[in-house]
Amino acid sequence: MHPNLRTIASPALPPLIRFGGSSSRTFTTSASFTRSLLPRIQQSQCNRCLSTSTPLLPRHTHARSTVDNVTSTISYQIQNRAIATTATAPDGAMFSHPPPEPGADFNVVMIGAGNIMFGSDEGPWNHSFRFEHKLGRRLKVTALIDPSTARAEKVLDGKRQSFVESAYKDTQVFRTIEDYHAALKSSKAADPHAIVVGCPPAYRGGTTKGTDLEINLLKLFPKTAYFIEKPVGTGTVEAAKDVTDALVKNGNIVSVGYMLxxxxxxxxxxxxxxxxxxxxxxxxxxxxxxxxxxxxxxxxxxxxxxxxxxxxxxxxxxxxxxxxxxxxxxxxxxxxxxxxxxxxxxxxxxxxxxxxxxxxxxxxxxxxxxxxxxxxxxxxxxxxxxxxxxxxxxxxxxxxxxxxxxxxxxxxxxxxxxxxxxxxxxxxxxxxDDPFFSEVSHFIDCIEGGPDPHILSxxxxxxxxxxxxxxxxxxxxxxxxxxxxx
Ligand SMILES: NC(=O)c1ccc[n+]([C@@H]2O[C@H](COP(=O)([O-])OP(=O)(O)OC[C@H]3O[C@@H](n4cnc5c(N)ncnc54)[C@H](O)[C@@H]3O)[C@@H](O)[C@H]2O)c1
CATH class of the missing domain: 3.30.360.10 (Dihydrodipicolinate Reductase; domain 2)
Known part of the structure; x- marks a missing residue:
């Protein structure tokens, strides 16, 4: 089934589980459990199945009798809050992800030149950074759409002075998606592979003029995949449901940025x-x-x-x-x-x-x-x-x-x-772990038929x-x- 047609909120469905109890990789790391003040108590082998190789330490209340002062007792209680620790770099984390392979250009259009797209001091979000790391030299940002063209030009200037210059050297700035579409058609260039939507939600998720970005995108670029930021809009829930219907009917790949x-x-x-x-x-x-x-x-x-x-x-x-x-x-x-x-x-x-x-x-x-x-x-x-x-x-x-x-x-x-x-x-x-990278990585793998991709939202x-x-x-x-x- 196409990923966009699937609602993966059901608690019974495990959509992205690659590290099962059978996996030897994720849960066989050594634990960083420390218990230096505590005597280890002999205990029969615990047969509870923990998905970690960390040895189980004695946790029973009688153990306190082996500790003869109040301070140690408190230390004991605090230290024993965790019986097993898994600390490992995850599969798919950006820093453990294989370097991007050379290949054909992957054309991306970005809508919105603000914080979610290019980062800020407010938090770790920065979609452009994740696209760069996923695609390497294949990334070509063909257009950046923002009515604030000065802001768009400024972020592009910064990118063009960095090692990712190749992705942005030919990026054109447009005020609207319609302007970009007209320019694309007159140049007879191909549609982009992906459109990343990071404009404020007031401009999308609706059916009325000015709020109907997705509806416009479906008319102009029905085959392109969309990555759309949360929340889905600021209009009525009914309008958002109408947009949902239109997207589902069209059937292109759509992912929403609930990265957690x-x-x-x-x-x-x-x-x-x-x-x-x-x-x-x-x-x-x-x-x-x-x-x-x-x-x-x-x-x-x-x-x-x-x-x-x-x-x-x-x-x-x-x-x-x-x-x-x-x-x-x-x-x-x-x-x-x-x-x-x-x-x-x-x-x-x-x-x-x-x-x-x-x-x-x-x-x-x-x-x-x-x-x-x-x-x-x-x-x-x-x-x-x-x-x-x-x-x-x-x-x-x-x-x-x-x-x-x-x-x-x-x-x-x-x-x-x-x-x-x-x-x-x-x-x-x-x-x-970098969920922002993972959501982008899965989105691109979905478009390209990569290994086991999942769109979770x-x-x-x-x-x-x-x-x-x-x-x-x-x-x-x-x-x-x-x-x-x-
Ligand atoms: N997933 C997350 O953790 C996360 C983090 C930050 C922001 N967001 C979401 O990203 C979206 C944008 O937030 P932000 O912080 O980047 O906002 P921002 O104000 O920093 O940037 C928005 C940009 O969009 C531009 N813009 C306005 N109208 C536009 C239009 N019609 N078409 C194209 N561009 C337009 C603005 O000029 C501005 O440059 C919001 O929906 C927000 O909730 C998500």
Whole structure:
């Protein structure tokens, strides 16, 4: 089946699992477990099957009696939080990926010359960098589309002065996709292999003029593959569903940028669910951004970016759905802390919020709960509370006998797993994992028929996430306490 026709949110499907219990590569690394203060206690061989060669250390409470002071006892408890550690570079990580092979040009059109496409200090995203590393000298960015042509020319100048000059030396800048199409047809050049869409969501995911980028792309480049950033739009859910229908009917390759699905920790969680035939009972997601570093006025304005749940928390709503499956949208309830409430007062908002209409200022915290179609329960909290730069994000997945915790997916993705037969957690971390590279790598492999490619986020599936985030926003707004003006 074509990847775009497949919705891979079902918890029963393990779409990208290449490191199974039979794999000798991933889980046979040595562990970095340290227990220097502790005496090792003789224990019979544990027959619980752990997907790691790390020796199991004694974890029973009676062991504490061997430690004769309080400090050591505390050390013992802390050190024993993880019974097994997997720390390894993942298959497919950018730095372990084989160097790009020479070959025919791979023509890419980029829409949007902003942060997601060319990087910024805000985070690790930078699609151009990943395309360069996947394709090497084969990459030819034939056009960069941005109404801000000065911004486009500036990023191109930078690229042309670097070692990736060959990819950008002939890049033409256009204000619109229509201008590019006209120029392409008059030059009788071939359509691009891929179009990467990184413009703001207000210009896409809709059916009305100005919001209908995908519909236009389907008319102009129906055979080209599209990589489209999240969220799928800012318009109505119904319009996004219409766009989904048009894309599915057309049948070209489409991937949406929910990159966290490609994290090796996330795939490990999928593997555990699949191998143990688990039914997810609950997902608990917490996404706390570092608001002090978010200096885009649009982000603070619900009329432009639609609020932090739709713009940002969407990543964790999507991951929740990836494990929990389809959501009963009517079951969504939510509460928020609004900017005018005492707990919502923030001291370091980096923009001038007084310029934003009061009705359009974002909530500081949103907490939601819902039922999945199979009866499981999901909960989600988005907080605009942290300062500094690092986000604090955690996703828990619960099933009979199992508790999986994905911690710090942006900086240092780590997975903690508690399984039946043991009260303690094993820990898995994958060094050098780069989900941004993986999503690009799979997208290109899908286009080129590479080995075992998987697109983990279809437009159809991403639209379901969009629907969930809107349901959360609407439920929170419907129940918010009104502002009391003095
Ligand atoms: N997956 C992630 O982790 C991640 C990270 C950052 C951004 N994003 C997403 O990427 C998208 C863009 O975000 P950004 O941070 O790059 O924004 P940005 O403001 O930095 O850049 C957007 C660019 O698009 C241009 N643009 C505006 N209208 C356009 C149009 N009609 N056609 C073409 N270009 C147009 C702007 O001039 C600007 O240069 C958003 O949907 C955002 O949510 C995703």
């Amino acid at each position: 699905r490609y994290l090796r920790c996330v795939q490990k969680m999928k593997q555990i669910i699949h191998e143990n035939n688990l039914t997810v009972m609950a997902t608990n997601a917490r996404y706390s951004c570092a608001y002090e570093a978010i200096a885009k006025p649009a982000w603070w304005n619900k009329a432009i970016d639609m609020g932090p749940v739709i713009e940002q928390g969407t990543h964790f709503c999507d991951l929740s759905r990836y494990f929990g499956g389809d959501v009963d949208i009517d079951s969504v309830v939510a509460r928020s802390v609004e900017w005018y409430e005492e707990p919502g007062r923030l001291s370091k908002v980096p923009i001038d919020e007084s310029k934003i209409d009061e009705e359009l200022r974002i909530p500081r915290l949103t907490s939601a709960i819902w039922k999945y179609a199979n009866g499981a329960v999901g909960s989600f909290q988005h907080a605009v509370a942290l300062q500094g730069t690092a986000y604090a994000c955690e996703l828990e997945v619960w099933a009979d006998g199992y508790h999986m915790r994905l911690v710090d997916p942006y900086q240092s993705p780590t997975l903690y797993v508690r399984r039946p037969g043991d009260d303690h957690e094993e820990r898995h971390s994958f060094t050098d 279809s437009f159809e599936d991403a639209t379901k996430t969009y629907e969930l985030t809107w349901a959360i926003r609407l439920a929170a707004e419907a129940s918010k306490w009104p502002q009391v003006k003095a």
